[in-house]
Amino acid sequence: MNKLVALGLLLLLVIPVVMGAIYTPPTNQVRERGVHRFNEYAYDPRIQYKKLDVWVHLTPLQHPTFARGYPPFFARGTARVQSVRSAYKPTGEVDINVKDLRPSGRDNTYYQAWLYDSDSGYTLNVGQFETMEGGVGSHQYRGSHYFDAYDFVLITREKRGDLDPRPSNDEVLIGKIEHKAFYEPKPLLGERASYGYTYYGE
Amino acid sequence: MFKKLSLGIVFLFLLSSLVVAIHTQETRYAVEQTTIEQRNILFTENRFGQEYVKPLGGYGSKGASRGSFGEKGEEEGASLLKSNAFIPRGRDPSKISNYYISARGYRIINTYVELKPTDLELTSRPQINGTPQGHARVISTKPDDVYMIEGTVLLRTKDLPPLAPNFIYEAWLVDEDTGTSMSLGIFQPSTIGRIASLKYNVVTPLDAFESIIVTTEPFPDEDPRPGPVVLAGDIKEKVVRSY
Numbered sequence: 286m287n288k289l290v291a292l293g294l295l296l297l298l299v300i301p302v303v304m305g306a307i308y309t310p311p312t313n314q315v316r317e318r319g320v321h322r323f324n325e326y327a328y329d330p331r332i333q334y335k336k337l338d339v340w341v342h343l344t345p346l347q348h349p350t351f352a353r354g355y356p357p358f359f360a361r362g363t364a365r366v367q368s369v370r371s372a373y374k375p376t377g378e379v380d381i382n383v384k385d386l387r388p389s390g391r392d393n394t395y396y397q398a399w400l401y402d403s404d405s406g407y408t409l410n411v412g413q414f415e416t417m418e419g420g421v422g423s424h425q426y427r428g429s430h431y432f433d434a435y436d437f438v439l440i441t442r443e444k445r446g447d448l449d450p451r452p453s454n455d456e457v458l459i460g461k462i463e464h465k466a467f468y469e470p471k472p473l474l475g476e477r478a479s480y481g482y483t484y485y486g487e
Numbered sequence: 488m489f490k491k492l493s494l495g496i497v498f499l500f501l502l503s504s505l506v507v508a509i510h511t512q513e514t515r516y517a518v519e520q521t522t523i524e525q526r527n528i529l530f531t532e533n534r535f536g537q538e539y540v541k542p543l544g545g546y547g548s549k550g551a552s553r554g555s556f557g558e559k560g561e562e563e564g565a566s567l568l569k570s571n572a573f574i575p576r577g578r579d580p581s582k583i584s585n586y587y588i589s590a591r592g593y594r595i596i597n598t599y600v601e602l603k604p605t606d607l608e609l610t611s612r613p614q615i616n617g618t619p620q621g622h623a624r625v626i627s628t629k630p631d632d633v634y635m636i637e638g639t640v641l642l643r644t645k646d647l648p649p650l651a652p653n654f655i656y657e658a659w660l661v662d663e664d665t666g667t668s669m670s671l672g673i674f675q676p677s678t679i680g681r682i683a684s685l686k687y688n689v690v691t692p693l694d695a696f697e698s699i700i701v702t703t704e705p706f707p708d709e710d711p712r713p714g715p716v717v718l719a720g721d722i723k724e725k726v727v728r729s730y
Contacts, residue, residue: 287489294496298503305507335707370707372655375673395635397691407711410669412690413635426689429672434711446593450667450695 335431335469337368341438343383343458360386360420362440362458364398368432377430379411383440386420386457397443398424399452400435400462408452409435413443436462593636593692596627600699602644602720617646621701621718625660627693638693640671642685644701644718647676655706658685659713660696668713669696673704697722 343362351357362383369376381398389395396416400409414424440458510522602621621644629636642658650656658671676683701718 290489291492291496294493294500298496298500301500301504302507305511372673372706373675402711405710405712409711410689410691414690415635424690428687428689429674429685430670431673431707433707434709448695449665450662450669451665 335370335433337366337432337462337464337468339366339463339465340364341366341460341462343381343438343440343460346456346459358385360384360458364438364460366432366438366462368430370431370433375429375431377426377428377432379426379438381414381424381438381440383416383422383458384420386416386422387442388418388420389415389422390417393445394442395445396422396457397441397452398426399439399441400432401437401439402434403436404434407434408439410450432462433464436464438462593629594627594694596625596693598625598722598724599623600625600720600722602699602701602718605716605719619647619718620645621720623699623720625693625699625722635690636692638689638691640685640687640693640699642671642687642699644676644683646681647683647701647717648681649676649678650703653706654703656683656717657702657704657713658687659700659702660693661698661700662695663697664695668700670711673706
C-alpha cells in the first residue's frame with residue numbers, strides 16, 4: 286500500500302516535468318500574420334486594377350550652362366505619381382519635392398504643379414506650394430482621379446491672386462511620367478491561363 | 488515515517504514544478520525564447536533596457552522640460568501635441584501668431600450650389616427614380632496653420648441614372664472666362680438610392696470658377712477633357728469676405 290502511494294506520488298512528480306518538456310503552449314508558436322494575397326493561386330484580373338507608381342525626375346526645360354568655377358546647382362525635384370484605375374475607388378496621388386528654386390516669398394509668387402496630357406493638351410491642377418530659402422518646397426495632392434492619360438508633371442511659377450486657372454508660360458520644371466506595362470496586368474489568354482501564369486502584356 | 492516521506496515528496500513536487508515554470512522558455516513581449524529570470528532583468532528598470540538615460544532638458548522630446556523659463560512642462564496637456572510646432576514660444580504674450588505678409592488679399596468663398604439636369608437624353612438608360620439633381624458646397628479659405636489658400640468642394644448627387652458599364656460620371660469646376668475646366672474626380676452613384684458623394688480638396692483658391700458641372704466619361708478614358716454635360720449649377724454670391 287505504502288509502495289503504491291509512493292509510486293503514485295513519484296508519478297505525480299515526473300508527469301509535470303515530462304509535460305513541461307513536451308508541451309509548448311500556443312502562445313509560444315511562431316505564426317505568420319496577415320493575408321497573403323499576392324501568390325500564384327490568388328491572381329484575379331478582375332480585382333487587379335491598372336496601377337501606377339513611378340518616380341518622376343523634374344528638371345528645367347533647358348539644361349542650364351554654368352561659368353567655369355561655379356557650382357552646378359540648378360532647380361530640380363522629384364515627384365512620386367501614384368494612381369489606381371478603379372471605377373469605385375479611384376486614387377490619384379502626387380508627392381512633389383523640389384530644391385534650388387527661387388524662394389517664392391521674395392517676389393510674391395507661388396509655384397503650381399500640373400499633370401499634362403500632351404495628346405489633348407489638358408492640364409490637371411494638383412495644387413500650389415511655396416518654396417522657402419534654399420528653394421526647398423514640398424507638396425502633396427490626393428484626389429479621386431486616375432492618371433492614365435497624363436504623361437508629364439509640370440511646375441510653373443504663378444502670380445499670387447491671378448484669376449486665370451490655366452498654367453502660366455513661366456515653366457520651371459518638367460518631368461516625363463513613364464507608363465510601364467508592368468502596372469497594367471492584361472487578361473490571360475490561351476493555354477497559359479489555365480495554369481495560373483501572369484504576364485504583363487507586350 | 489510515511490507521513491514524512493509523503494510530505495517530502497509533495498514538497499519536492501511543488502519545488503520541481505516551480506523550477507520547471509521558471510526555466511521553461513517562452514516567447515513573450517516579442518522577446519523570443521527567454522525565461523522569467525531573463526525577462527526580469529530586461530524589464531525591471533524600464534522598457535528601453537538598463538542603459539537608457541532620460542534625455543536632458545527636453546532635447547529630442549516633444550515638450551519643453553520643467554524648470555526652463557516660463558515654458559510648459561513635459562507632463563502638461565499642451566505637450567501631448569504631436570509636435571511643438573504650434574507652441575514655439577509657449578505662453579509668450581508678445582507672440583503674433585496670425586500675421587503672414589504674403590497671405591494678404593485673398594477672398595473667402597463659402598457657397599452652396601444647386602445642380603440641375605441639362606439634358607436627360609444624354610444618359611444611356613431612362614431615369615428610374617426621379618429628376619437627377621446635385622448639391623455642392625464650394626469653400627475657398629486659408630486654414631490657420633497653413634499659409635496657402637485651400638479649396639474644397641463637397642458634392643452630392645441624387646437620382647443620376649445608371650450608365651453603361653464602360654461609362655462613369657465626373658465632376659468639374661468651370662471657368663467661363665477662359666473656357667477652362669478643372670476635374671474634381673470621378674464617381675459612381677450607388678446602385679440602390681442612386682446617391683453619390685465626392686470630396687475634393689486642393690491647395691488652390693477657387694475664385695476663378697463660375698460653375699460646377701457633372702459629365703459622363705468613358706471608362707477607362709484616354710482623353711481627360713470633359714464629355715457631355717448631365718448636371719450644371721452656377722456658383723452665385725461667391726465672395727463671403729475679402730481680406
